Every structure is written in structure tokens, then in C-alpha cells.
Amino acid sequence: MLQMRPVPSVVRFTKILGQVAKLKHYSAVISLYNQMGASGIEHDVYTLNIFINCYCHLNQMGFSLSVLGKFFKLGLEPNVFTFNTLINGFLLKNRVVQAAELFNKMINAGNCQPDAVTYGTLVKGFCMKGNNRAAIQLLRKMEEGACKPGLVVYNTIIDSLCKDKLVDDALNLLSEMMCKGIAPDVITYTSLIHGVCKLGEWKEAKRLLNEMVSKNVFPDVCTFSVLVDTLCKEGMVGEAEGVVKMMIERDIQPNTVTYNSLMDGYCLRGEMSKARKVFKLMLSKGSMVDVFNYSTLINGYCKRKMMDEAMTLLQEMSRKGLVPNTVTYNTLVDGCCKVGKLGDAQQLFSEMQACGQLPDVQTYAILLDGLCKSGQLSTAIQLFREMEGKKLDLNIVIYNILIEGLCLAGKIESARVLFRGLSSKGLQPAVRTYTIMINGLCIGGLTCEAEKLLTEMEEKGCPPDDCTYNTIIRGFINNNETVRVTGLIQQMVEKGFSADAWTTELIVDLLCKDKVDPALLPLMQKENYELNLPHLKLNRSSDHPNKH
Numbered sequence: 001m002l003q004m005r006p007v008p009s010v011v012r013f014t015k016i017l018g019q020v021a022k023l024k025h026y027s028a029v030i031s032l033y034n035q036m037g038a039s040g041i042e043h044d045v046y047t048l049n050i051f052i053n054c055y056c057h058l059n060q061m062g063f064s065l066s067v068l069g070k071f072f073k074l075g076l077e078p079n080v081f082t083f084n085t086l087i088n089g090f091l092l093k094n095r096v097v098q099a100a101e102l103f104n105k106m107i108n109a110g111n112c113q114p115d116a117v118t119y120g121t122l123v124k125g126f127c128m129k130g131n132n133r134a135a136i137q138l139l140r141k142m143e144e145g146a147c148k149p150g151l152v153v154y155n156t157i158i159d160s161l162c163k164d165k166l167v168d169d170a171l172n173l174l175s176e177m178m179c180k181g182i183a184p185d186v187i188t189y190t191s192l193i194h195g196v197c198k199l200g201e202w203k204e205a206k207r208l209l210n211e212m213v214s215k216n217v218f219p220d221v222c223t224f225s226v227l228v229d230t231l232c233k234e235g236m237v238g239e240a241e242g243v244v245k246m247m248i249e250r251d252i253q254p255n256t257v258t259y260n261s262l263m264d265g266y267c268l269r270g271e272m273s274k275a276r277k278v279f280k281l282m283l284s285k286g287s288m289v290d291v292f293n294y295s296t297l298i299n300g301y302c303k304r305k306m307m308d309e310a311m312t313l314l315q316e317m318s319r320k321g322l323v324p325n326t327v328t329y330n331t332l333v334d335g336c337c338k339v340g341k342l343g344d345a346q347q348l349f350s351e352m353q354a355c356g357q358l359p360d361v362q363t364y365a366i367l368l369d370g371l372c373k374s375g376q377l378s379t380a381i382q383l384f385r386e387m388e389g390k391k392l393d394l395n396i397v398i399y400n401i402l403i404e405g406l407c408l409a410g411k412i413e414s415a416r417v418l419f420r421g422l423s424s425k426g427l428q429p430a431v432r433t434y435t436i437m438i439n440g441l442c443i444g445g446l447t448c449e450a451e452k453l454l455t456e457m458e459e460k461g462c463p464p465d466d467c468t469y470n471t472i473i474r475g476f477i478n479n480n481e482t483v484r485v486t487g488l489i490q491q492m493v494e495k496g497f498s499a500d501a502w503t504t505e506l507i508v509d510l511l512c513k514d515k516v517d518p519a520l521l522p523l524m525q526k527e528n529y530e531l532n533l534p535h536l537k538l539n540r541s542s543d544h545p546n547k548h
Contacts, residue, residue: 056089232265407440442475
């Protein structure tokens with residue numbers, strides 16, 4: 001076409017570019033665009049819109065905006081499709097603010113007003129960011145104008161509200177749309193059923209199911225899959241099996257999501273033979289099994305410490321041409337660390353990188369924790385330095401692991417330096433961080449410093465929790481600081497916390513040896529507080545606490 005004389009019209013070129021763009025070969029479209037420009041072919045509005053769309057999908061918003069500048073240079077007027085494409089491009093990059101600004105420019109300009117697609121796109125963007133309030137405000141703006149909201153906009157907001165557990169608001173919106181003559185569809189009801197199931201409101205879920213059927217809106221595979229998934233997460237696998245049976249009876253074939261939820265439910269209960277049975281059923285159906293399904297079953301085996309079975313599945317994946325993802329490897333590395341197979345964990349860590357799967361912060365955290373707990377501190381520090389070298393976003397969890405590892409290895413001074421240096425790295429110690437450091441100081445016999453750190457927590461706006469108090473009380477008892485234990489227990493009880501079984505056993509042992517004030521006993525008996533140990537039972541109503 002470029003070599004033809006006369007050169008075909010831009011319309012014919014645009015048709016070809018449009019087809020290539022639909023096939024998602026965006027880079028190819030840009031290449032053709034450049035060839036057209038080099039051949040002196042002038043562009044029209046439709047051609048430029050296609051280029052903007054391609055740049056947006058390639059996450060090159062700067063180039064998209066430069067194409068918008070060409071409109072004005074060529075004396076062309078951008079249309080609503082141009083702005084819709086740009087707004088969608090900003091949302092693809094998670095730049096909701098810029099998308100909203102462009103929307104406002106459309107309204108203020110007056111010559112190119114937003115249409116239903118514009119509103120729907122921006123509503124979706126707000127919902128993806130969890131900004132339900134802005135989405136509803138936009139809905140009200142639509143109601144005021146000529147572009148009235150349709151079912152898609154209502155569904156988008158209802159789904160977002162349900163995901164945020166704002167089910168009452170979602171149900172109110174359902175009533176509102178029905179009053180306006182907009183009939184809900186299967187997507188509407190599926191979102192609502194998902195929302196009420198997450199809250200454990202099974203009666204409401206049943207009511208919604210009956211309501212949708214009464215309105216001739218029949219549940220589809222997604223609706224049933226939501227029910228199966230929620231029931232399994234609640235441990236109600238028997239009920240989930242009943243739902244799957246109902247699906248099949250109604251000629252609705254369960255899909256990979258349905259079966260995976262059921263398999264995950266069995267894994268959570270430790271019923272691996274049943275989980276494997278579901279997996280084999282999926283395999284028998286041909287192309288249903290993917291990396292996600294393998295990862296679910298591998299996770300189940302790892303949780304049960306059945307690492308041989310988990311590794312066999314990994315090999316099976318490779319034979320089937322499936323590439324394990326980061327989640328798969330993280331699960332296996334964690335499983336190996338939990339059973340003390342650090343060598344296998346490190347081998348998997350190397351293997352995943354060789355396969356092109358880059359370890360994320362969680363991968364490093366899992367391996368770092370395994371190395372620290374197995375006493376391989378030097379290797380753990382080397383891994384930590386590797387993380388720093390790769391400029392990974394090191395969070396407080398990583399530092400918690402390393403500080404605890406240093407404390408357990410008796411390197412209290414190194415742990416203290418790392419702890420005190422957190423603020424210089426832009427991190428604030430969490431309750432868990434303080435608790436780890438307090439435990440380390442107690443292990444090192446530095447009980448005074450541990451107590452100061454407990455006070456510091458309050459001063460820094462990070463109040464200690466029950467775990468912190470139990471940790472420091474055990475530390476003081478183990479260091480024979482029995483006189484100061486009473487005051488700490490008083491603090492703990494005043495804050496509404498109570499001793500756990502391990503701490504209580506130590507305290508009771510001290511009481512029996514008359515090493516602490518017997519007044520501790522009533523202090524521990526808050527309200528109807530009842531302590532149960534294998535060899536001991538203390539009741540608030542007892543008339544003879546010393547005897548008990």
C-alpha cells in the first residue's frame with residue numbers, strides 16, 4: 001500500500017492498524033505508524049486514537065499525550081473516544097488522579113462531554129482504588145446530567161462495596177436501581193451473595209438466591225463458585241460438596257475455580273486424599289489444571305509437612321510444561337524450612353532464579369527466617385546483604401527476622417544496633433519488633449534495659465500487647481527478678497491482658513515456692529477469668545486459693 005501510486009486513503013491504512021491493535025500487537029502498530037509518517041501519509045482522528053490506545057496499553061502515557069498534542073498541531077478535534085482512551089490509560093497505570101483531572105477538563109471544555117463509557121471507566125477506576133465514596137459521587141453526577149447510569153455502573157459500585165464488606169450500602173443501591181427500573185442481573189446478585197457470605201450471613205445469601213431465581217435470574221458457575229469458595233474458607237466443606245452436587249444436577253459444570261476452592265477446602269482441613277481426588281478429577285477433564293491448581297495442592301502438602309509429595313508435584317508440573325510461579329516456589333521454600341531441610345530450600349531458591357522467576361521480598365523473608373532459626377546466622381546475614389545490594393524494598397518484617405536471629409544467637413549488641421538504626425532507614429519499630437528486642441535483652445540478662453524499652457514503646461505511640469507483657473514477665477522470671485514481676489503483672493491486667501499458659505505455669509511455680517506475693521493470684525482472676533492447665537484449675541469463686 002505504501003508503494004502504490006496513488007497512495008490509498010488514510011481510511012484504508014486505519015482499518016489495517018485497527019485490526020492489528022485488536023490482536024494486541026501494539027508495538028507493531030507503532031512501527032507501522034512511523035512508516036506512515038515517513039511516507040508522508042497524513043493522519044486523521046481515528047488513526048491518532050488508535051496510536052493513543054496502543055501507547056496506553058504499552059504503559060507509555062507520555063507518548064500518548066504527545067499524540068494528543070498532534071491533534072492540535074494538525075488542526076484536528078479530539079473526540080470522546082480520544083479522552084476515554086487516555087482516561088483508561090491513566091487507570092491502567094493506577095493514576096486515578098490524572099484520570100479524574102482529564103475528566104474534569106472534558107466537562108469544563110464543554111465541546112466534548114463525557115459519555116456513558118467515560119463515566120463507567122472512571123467509576124471502575126475509583127472502585128479499583130477502593131474509593132467507593134468518589135464512585136458514588138460520580139454516580140450522582142450522572143443522575144443529574146443527560147447521561148444516566150446503567151446496569152454496568154451500578155454493578156461496578158455494588159461489587160466494590162461488597163468487597164469492602166459494606167453490604168448494607170450495596171443492598172440500598174440495589175433497591176435504588178430497581179426503583180429506577182434497572183433490573184439486576186446475575187452479576188449483581190453474585191456480587192451481593194459474595195458480600196453476605198464473607199460476613200457469614202448465610203440466611204441472607206439464601207434469601208438473595210431465592211430472590212434472583214424468582215426474578216428469572218438464574219445462578220451461573222460464578223455464583224455457585226462464590227458459594228463453594230466461601231463455604232470452604234469457613235471450614236464447611238460438606239456444605240460446599242452439596243453446592244457442587246447441585247450445580248451438576250442443574251447442568252452447570254463446575255470450572256477450575258470451583259474445583260480449586262473445593263480442593264483448597266480439603267487442604268485447609270488436612271484431608272489431602274480428598275484434595276488429591278479432586279485434583280485427579282480436574283486432570284481427567286483435560287485442560288482444567290493450571291499453575292494455580294498445582295500451587296494449591298502443593299501448599300496443602302507443605303502445611304502437612306509432606307514435602308516428598310509436594311516436590312513430586314513440582315516435577316510433574318515441569319513435565320507438563322507448566323512453569324511454577326513465585327507463589328509456588330515460596331510455598332515450597334517455606335515447607336522445606338519448616339521441616340529443617342535448609343539445603344533443599346536454598347536449592348529451590350537458586351532453581352527459581354534459573355527458571356526466570358525472580359524471588360520477591362516474601363521469598364527472601366522465608367529463607368532468611370529459616371536460616372536464622374536453624375542457627376545459620378552468617379548465611380542469613382549474607383542473604384540480607386544480597387537483598388540490600390538488589391535494592392529490594394526491605395520492610396519491618398525482614399528486620400524483625402534478622403533482629404530475632406541475632407538475639408537468639410546471643411549477638412545482642414548487633415541486634416541493638418540494627419534496632420536503633422531502623423528510623424534512619426525510614427522504618428518504625430512495630431509491636432512485634434519491640435517484643436523481639438525485649439526478649440533478646442532478657443535472654444542476655446539485660447532486664448533493666450528491657451523494662452526501659454517497654455516504657456519507650458508507650459512514649460513512641462506503640463503500646464505493648466499481651467505478647468509483649470508475657471515475654472517480659474517470662475524474661476524477668478527466668479532471670480530471677482521475681483520482686484519486679486508483680487508490678488509488670490499489675491500493668492498487664494490493668495491494660496486488659498492476661499497471662500498465657502506458659503507464663504501462668506511459671507507464675508504458679510513461683511507461688512508454690514513462695515517466691516512472689518500471693519496477691520498475684522486475685523490479680524490474675526479478672527471477671528470470670530478461668531485458667532486451665534493440664535494439672536491446675538483456678539476459679540474466681542474459690543474460697544481457698546492457696547490450697548488450690
